[in-house]
Amino acid sequence: MSEKKQRKPPTKKVPMREQEPVKRRKNFNEVALGYSEKEALAEAEKCMQCRNPKCVSGCPVEVPIREFIELIRERDYMAAAAKIKETNSLPAICGRVCPQETQCEHTCIYGTRNEPIAIGRLERFVADYAREHEEPLPPVTPKNGKRVAIVGSGPAGLTCAGDLVKMGYDVTILEAFHKPGGVLMYGIPEFRLPKAIVEAEVEFLRKMGVTISYDYVIGKTRTIHQLMKEDRYDAVFIGTGAGAPVFMKIPGENLVTVFSANEFLTRVNLMKAYKFPEYDTPVRIGDRVAVVGGGNVAMDAARTALRLGASEVHIVYRRSKDEMPARHEELVHAEEEGIRFDYLVNPVEVLGDDKGKAVGMACIRMELGEPDESGRKRPVPVPDSRFVMDVDMVVMAIGTASNPIVPTSTPGLELTKWGYIVADEQTGITSIPGVFAGGDIVTGSATVISAMGAGKRAARGIHEYLSAKAA
16 A cells, blocks of 8 residues: 555644743733644644635635635735735634634634644734735725715724725724724734734835824714715715723722723733833733633733732632633633632622722622523622622623724614614615624624624725715
């Protein structure tokens, strides 16, 4: 029997190199180090090049996965990056933070009997290669004379802008902060998504023709109606996200050493508090920190607190490990770095001293009962189980809510009872003609890639709306 016939395809993904936990827990450098060319080729060679690739059906932004992997196999990395950017304006970001394991890789046919192809790692490889080798701009349709305003430069807004500018629209992004990226910039730590990557992806869009105005707060600087009526935009897309913090409404949450994850991460990521005093944004870090929540934001906050000098960091979660919504990769990284996990524990009060600082957190034990509306088992309090955790700083990472500035300043805009914008799922059209919306401001907190998918669908919806109007 020939050597070729004896050789079986690998059953595992090619591993991706990472910083050692003992080193990375003390710095903000990126944890995952990416594939080398040799590693990327080895992973790409495993792809079966299916005639009907199911992986694409799992991708919210419709990346032509089979085709870009084939171009990797041909060693044409620049063409592979261009192929991805036909549908995805932010591949270097997606390759780092997109939950591929529940999307494109989840439907990978190779993954039926093996680990799926590492689609996200390959996407990151070609995106980084193209950026480092000065990739050319893609073809852009000549200007059609129509103007579109994008409110917010988060993943939904950037995606919508990228798709529209390629169609020939004059696109302006109006961003409230002084930096672009939205949650990509203020919410996700440097060690998971370097800000230089976000800035490079945005700069590529700017070179394609997208204009960005900063410190521009829609609802204060201008209203949606002013954009339409006075500034003569033909359409507006609202992609402001869900950035308002949520608290548990328990005693002691107003203590000075209790923070929302929004404030904590924004100070560190956007305002560079981790480089204080080089940057003049201070951040207070306790010696014993509790982070309440079980999602990716909780992981980010806990790992950030550890890097800023906390000697002990706990993640306090009211369900078990199996119900945790955080990505498995983030959970593993947190465990490797020494984060402590307190499962089936729920805070009921933050205890403070006479100076308003936290000195402990009263909690109760929980047990899992019948499934709730989310499909997960409902946590039920265990009687007489109250105890006190010895902590001096608490970060609440239990979710976010709709920022009310745009919705409350836009008469006629239909909202849900929770303050989110009502928009058509396929087109993004709202109750106001010419006004579209997508991402977390419509769905509530979700993933970066789901917001990007909404931005892409809205771009199509805007194009169809303005084309029909001009006919």
